[in-house]
Amino acid sequence: MSVKSIDKDYEAxxxxxxxxxxxxxxxxxxxxxxxxxxxxxxxxxTYPATVREHELSPGGTVTYFMTGPDGKTYHGWWHVLAVDPPRQLSFRDGFADEDGTRREDMPVTGVSVTLTARDGVTAVEVVTSFADRPQMDELISMGAVEGAAEAMSQMDAVLAG
Structure with missing residues (x-):
């Protein structure tokens, strides 16, 4: 498995x-x-994603939904802040209603992705930032850490084609 670690920093x-x-x-x-x-x-x-809109450029939007084992869908969006292929990507990530409307009652996180080539491999660092501790605790209680580990564990298979 290519995922080396997922660490929580409550101070940062x-x-x-x-x-x-x-x-x-x-x-x-x-x-x-x-x-x-x-x-x-x-x-x-167990919650595969379907991407509806994908504009990976500054100011662009990515919209998606995940479908649970019971068929229920969970919608989300990205607001793309910065793109520097193939090195860096940053975006805001949030929840949406089925029609794509941002859910104001749910947390929005900042996500920064950095890719670095070294010693024949590409290291990937994904940092998710929270506005405050209650927001961080809410997403952790929803399974964000376990979900990220499960999701990222699929990356090798996608790379292999």
Missing amino acids: LTITALAEFEAAPEKVWELWADPRKLEGWWGPP
Whole structure:
């Protein structure tokens, strides 16, 4: 498994996931840049993602939903802040209603993705930032850490094609 660690930092209000892949940064970048590849890993295995809209450029929007084992869908969105292929991506990530309307009652997080080539592998760091401790605690209680680990564990298979 390429996921090396997922760490919570309650003082910095972040969750940091580290992974390494035996692939060039350009290939790993496609995990975010190609909506079909993003669908292959963004949701945990039992909550596969479907990407509806995918504009991976500053100011762009990505919308998606995950379908649970019971058929219920959970909708989300990204507001893309910065894109520097194949090195860096940052976006705000939040929850939405079925029609894509942002849910004001749910937390919005900041996400920063950094890809670094070293020693024949591509290291990936994904940092999720929270506005405050209650928001962080809420998402952790919803299974965000376990869900991220399960989702990211699918990245190798997507890279392998």
